[in-house]
Amino acid sequence: MSAAIRGAAFAIDSAAEQVLQALRRRGFEQVQVTVSDTLRCELNLAHNEPSLLRSNEARKLSATGIVAGRRASSEGSDLGPAGVAALVDQIWSSAQSAPVDEANAVSTGQLLRLRRGPQQADPPALAAALRQLLDWRAAHTPTMMIEEALAAHVRSRSHTLTSGGSVIDCELGWCEMSVFGLARDAGQTSSFNFAGGSAETLTEVPTLFGIDRMMRELTQQVHTQPLGERFVGDVVLAPGAVTDLLGWLMGQLRDSPLIDGSSLFRNRVGDRVASPLLTLRSRYDAPGCAPLSADAFVTPAVTLLDAGHLTQLTPSLYGSRKTGLAHRPVAADGWELVAGSTPLAEVIAAVPRGALVDRLSMGNPAPNGDFSGVIKNSFRIDDGQRGAALAETMISGNVAQMLDQVVAVSRERIDTGSGALPWLRIAGLHFS
């Protein structure tokens, strides 16, 4: 199989500089410009068979201008003279009618040059990864139907400039793999599930990203039983479900709830807001990740939860200037929960009554953290023993309380590149 895509010989740094100068000439006092191009080579499976080879070439120009405290942004893909002129006029026009807001500003003095990961696609390696997956499925989980799977290489170059002298240049390359499907046996079907992530190479398929575990468990989830009773018990959340908890927590630390005052944590910096077993820290050097915030700040490594203590909030520059809170830029991706010392088998063995939960299917938690959701791809636990796969079972509780009521953290983790997370045992959930 030959390499199918060709790189775009395209000078993103000079393009960014030209756009920045055009915005300054138009009259903007502060400007942020990013020009990026992305090449994607992706092999797809559908219904247990190879199906499609994709080559995507994408280009993006993102620009923000601020004049007299008025701010507007625009994005486009046309970097020709006419395209740039239209974009500059669009931003100018939009900014003129925006309200004055002295909190608007762009980054200053941020310097970074980052080149990381494989820069060239290796289609034979992608094909080999999918062949390994198909062979393993046939040998070990023949009732598994891979509805769709992909193996991909992505190369992303971006160049960001601000009128405050920030210059950020990134060339990132990484590989991706994901598997989505269900198992079917004797006329019955499991729930769907998925696994995937980013890595430097796609070796170790299918153990990579916990794909083998997900596929094996799917074949054990075809025949399910309803809970049959209501009780208060424990859950052992798999890493995918832990993501939902952390997503809610990190959302509470960002601009919107900090500005409108609805964040439960705005005044809790330094307090213990979660179990002492939880330490959450950045891993911005993971495949596909970069130590950069969306508003063009280089983000230092951070431990956000230190043994359950909240170390900081994460407002953007705008959020910080709006609220008076300290500016602590963080990147969107690249986080890990520190592993515990207890083997997963012992975490499960300690549960008197509850469930091992791989996936939470639920609406967004309420602003106060209340939630209820269906536990999917889950097994009942009684007296420390994993039992039948569950059907139509819900749990309800409060996410903030769940973070506080973590009573065990597994030694094992699943590393998906942008996240490395263990299993968590949490007490006090309502099952119905």
Add this chain to the structure above:
Amino acid sequence: MPLAETYLETRHHELRKTRMSMLDGNLTGNLRSVQAGVSARAYRDGYWGFASAPADGADVQARVRQLAADNARTMVGFGTRTTLNLPGAHYRGDQPAQGRPALSAADCGERMAALHAHCMARYPGLRSTRVMITDEHHIKQLQTEGGGQALARIQRAAVYVVLVGQDDQGAPIELAEIISGLGSLADLDWSVPALAPALDRLHDHLQAKRHAVAARGGEHTVVLAPDLAGMLAHEAMGHPCEADAVLSGAVTADLQGRRVASDLITMVDLAHHWNGHELMCPVYVDDEGTPAEDVTMIERGMLRQFMHSRETAARLNLAPSGNARAYGPDDEPLVRMRNTAILPGSSTLDELIAGVDDGYLLLDTSNGQADATTEFMFGVNLAYEIRAGKLGRAVRDTTLSGSALKVLQSVDGVGSDMKWSCNGYCGKKQPMVVSVGGPSLRARAHLGGE
């Protein structure tokens, strides 16, 4: 029906979006974007190849066509494969532009500020407001090797007004009023006078939610307002009736021609019109160039048809329905819904409520999710208890779930009302603009709670 063992489609796709957000009167988002690209997808020797690139290169169309064909041939490295004869006609025609001239950024900003000011003045106990507006316009020029040539458009807009208050314990609570429709923001009436009555009702609900009680977990009789019935149609039975899901083993695969719902239920995925009106996501031709047809998934309780692309139709020896849709310039067509609805019946909402001795009225929903088993869930943001046919206390945010087969078979009342909406996105590898519609329904389903 023409059949082809090779196939090539080329799409020039321009996607224009507006996104503005205002938080407590502060304009926190003020973004316009244009993405223009050319893509090609080729079917050769039983495999697909796809390529896309920005639209501004001189030779871009020839380059992506060649690359797509090369990619398909490269796939033969996986081994020889049976080549399907891809069925279906090839549409020729242009969908004209319609609607009012777009609103300027100044117009949008003024209206958003007026809505914020109205809410803060009229509802003094509010903690916060959020106003978000969005519109997007897809213009697709499609050519197919079979002779198809089409210009298709999807244009939709939505306005969200979120009121944030606090409950009796001081914890934040919120509710949203959302209006959406075909066209741009200029085609929706989102002026203060137009929205004021709905905002008054929303604020009344927010006050009731201050003293809300937890739902009792378990199975209950529930009356679903039209917003939830549309979500039920999309999530619960819509996804399992997508033919790629059927080929993957969704339980619907074995149920065609069998009873899956009460005979009060007829559920459809409509191409572009219903009841003489153009729908919110009108699809006259899909992104494979197939003329779009209505699909009746459930007819008076019986499972009838699935939604198809050319490939799924070939695999199941059926006709394509025009459901192959691609979201962005870099995306290939997948089997997706268009305008999915449960059709109305004859009851009134009051009659449905009056018939409940002990249950819940569910009025508003957030996100939802489907499963191949037909087990579904969606978040419920606004609900009330029903006792002896009368509305009682408001209920805290909860989740509705169940097996669609069981829930739809339990339906014993369908309202004569009908509401369509097209805010939000359906997610399935790519996002997608869809609309959902439905009447009020009464059924048995599972609520999350204590």
